[in-house]
Amino acid sequence: MSLLALDGVKVHFPVRKGVLFNRTVGHVYAVDGVSLTVEAGQTYGLVGESGCGKTTLGRAVLRLVDITDGEVLFDGTDLAKLPEEEMRRFRRRLQMVFQDPLGSLNPRQNIESILSEGMIAHGIGANQDERREKIKAILARVGLPTNALSRYPHEFSGGQRQRIGIARALVLEPDVIICDEPVSALDVSIQAQVINLLEELQQQLGLTYLVIAHDLAVVRHISDVIGVMYLGSLVEEAPSDALYAEPRHPYTRALMSAVPVPDPEVEDRRERILLRGDLPSPANPPSGCRFHTRCPWARPRCAEERPVLTDAGDGHKVACHFTAEIASGELEPTRPTGLEAVVGTVPAPAEAPEAVGSEGTAGETAAEKTV
Numbered sequence: 001m002s003l004l005a006l007d008g009v010k011v012h013f014p015v016r017k018g019v020l021f022n023r024t025v026g027h028v029y030a031v032d033g034v035s036l037t038v039e040a041g042q043t044y045g046l047v048g049e050s051g052c053g054k055t056t057l058g059r060a061v062l063r064l065v066d067i068t069d070g071e072v073l074f075d076g077t078d079l080a081k082l083p084e085e086e087m088r089r090f091r092r093r094l095q096m097v098f099q100d101p102l103g104s105l106n107p108r109q110n111i112e113s114i115l116s117e118g119m120i121a122h123g124i125g126a127n128q129d130e131r132r133e134k135i136k137a138i139l140a141r142v143g144l145p146t147n148a149l150s151r152y153p154h155e156f157s158g159g160q161r162q163r164i165g166i167a168r169a170l171v172l173e174p175d176v177i178i179c180d181e182p183v184s185a186l187d188v189s190i191q192a193q194v195i196n197l198l199e200e201l202q203q204q205l206g207l208t209y210l211v212i213a214h215d216l217a218v219v220r221h222i223s224d225v226i227g228v229m230y231l232g233s234l235v236e237e238a239p240s241d242a243l244y245a246e247p248r249h250p251y252t253r254a255l256m257s258a259v260p261v262p263d264p265e266v267e268d269r270r271e272r273i274l275l276r277g278d279l280p281s282p283a284n285p286p287s288g289c290r291f292h293t294r295c296p297w298a299r300p301r302c303a304e305e306r307p308v309l310t311d312a313g314d315g316h317k318v319a320c321h322f323t324a325e326i327a328s329g330e331l332e333p334t335r336p337t338g339l340e341a342v343v344g345t346v347p348a349p350a351e352a353p354e355a356v357g358s359e360g361t362a363g364e365t366a367a368e369k370t371v
């Protein structure tokens with residue numbers, strides 16, 4: 001049995017209007033039917049553009065937002081339907097590490113006080129001495145000095161603050177940690193250290209992770225399985241190596257083509273798919289396949305029929321009507337996939353410098369997002 005199993009999870013936020021009557025005039029379909037499983041001791045990496053619903057899904061697992069529909073089975077119990085009283089028992093076992101360590105740590109509390117808070121709430125440790133010993137042991141595990149206890153969040157660097165965030169989760173002895181963009185606020189040089197620490201802790205403590213990131217490069221090494229989310233649902237899911245070796249969904253291929261490759265020869269030869277336009281609003285998602293408005297291979301069927309996430313038989317799941325035809329080259333793109341996809345038509349020579357600038361901008365944006 002999987003430690004965590006989501007089945008058809010939906011989170012729709014009501015959009016309200018009016019002061020007196022506060023009518024619901026629509027919904028933001030932030031998460032719109034996600035099913036996935038996370039095995040004990042493994043890492044599931046969830047990637048997608050900003051606004052695709054990753055954070056909301058993570059928050060739904062912890063019941064920090066109301067779940068509109070679906071099941072969140074944790075160790076066999078459906079958290080989605082659990083009364084709040086009973087949910088409290090499970091909260092300790094499911095912890096979250098946030099993107100912005102400074103924003104999530106109270107600046108007026110010292111580290112001992114921050115780390116003790118959850119322990120007291122969950123009845124861990126008979127007294128403050130016992131809690132202090134435990135906190136010291138955890139601080140050593142995450143690579144922080146014992147004298148950190150009496151210091152305040154602003155006295156630490158970004159990487160150290162993220163270690164404090166991880167320690168705060170660990171003192172509660174969780175089974176699952178949801179890491180929401182755990183390194184995106186950190187310098188590139190520090191990112192690898194924090195990812196390595198998460199991996200070491202997983203091996204030592206048998207932790208299970210759901211790692212949320214907008215950047216495929218961040219989740220690549222740490223994840224056993226990766227799910228790619230677009231506008232509230234999964235479009236592809238595969239074991240990490242398989243996803244990198246052969247991304248099948250056009251959206252994943254576009255995301256992947258934005259990750260720079262260190263080898264210049266490979267970099268020159270590889271596919272470049274640049275996405276046209278922004279992520280559509282989750283309050284008014286496109287019909288059929290949510291990605292069809294930006295997909296270079298879209299056909300009329302894509303606007304009519306929503307594809308289901310289907311296993312090709314090798315554990316590699318894709319939600320696309322034309323996976324095989326695109327892979328074989330049988331289906332030609334109906335829109336340009338490279339630079340032209342971003343700047344529209346290929347410019348005349350006189351306009352070329354501007355076009356190069358556009359490419360540079362798109363390239364930089366992609367590069368900035370990667371480790």
Ligand SMILES: Nc1ncnc2c1ncn2[C@@H]1O[C@H](COP(=O)(O)OP(=O)(O)OP(=O)(O)O)[C@@H](O)[C@H]1O
Nearest residue numbers: 013028030049050051052053054055056057214282
């Ligand atoms: N409480 C809320 N009420 C209404 N809409 C919300 C609420 N929380 C999130 N949303 C909307 O749901 C959509 C998904 O947001 P979410 O934060 O889950 O995306 P994300 O992929 O995690 O993006 P980011 O990486 O920027 O956090 C967004 O359009 C967001 O504006």
